[in-house]
Amino acid sequence: xxxxxxxxxxxxxxxxxxxxxxxxxxxxxxxxxxxxxxxxxxxxx
Numbered sequence: 587x588x589x590x591x592x593x594x595x596x597x598x599x600x601x602x603x604x605x606x607x608x609x610x611x612x613x614x615x616x617x618x619x620x621x622x623x624x625x626x627x628x629x630x631x
Contacts, residue, residue, distance in 0.1 A: 587599040587602070587603065600623065601623065604619050604620070604622070604623035607619050608620065
């Protein structure tokens with residue numbers, strides 16, 4: 587994983603991180619990680 591110039595993780599790296607965390611978390615936390623990993627359409631514009 588590498589940080590981009592703007593201080594954010596690349597989308598693919600963020601997806602990989604969320605997926606890895608989902609594998610080790612309980613169902614409730616896994617669902618929250620999935621929600622947090624989704625792109626906010628208003629923020630993507």
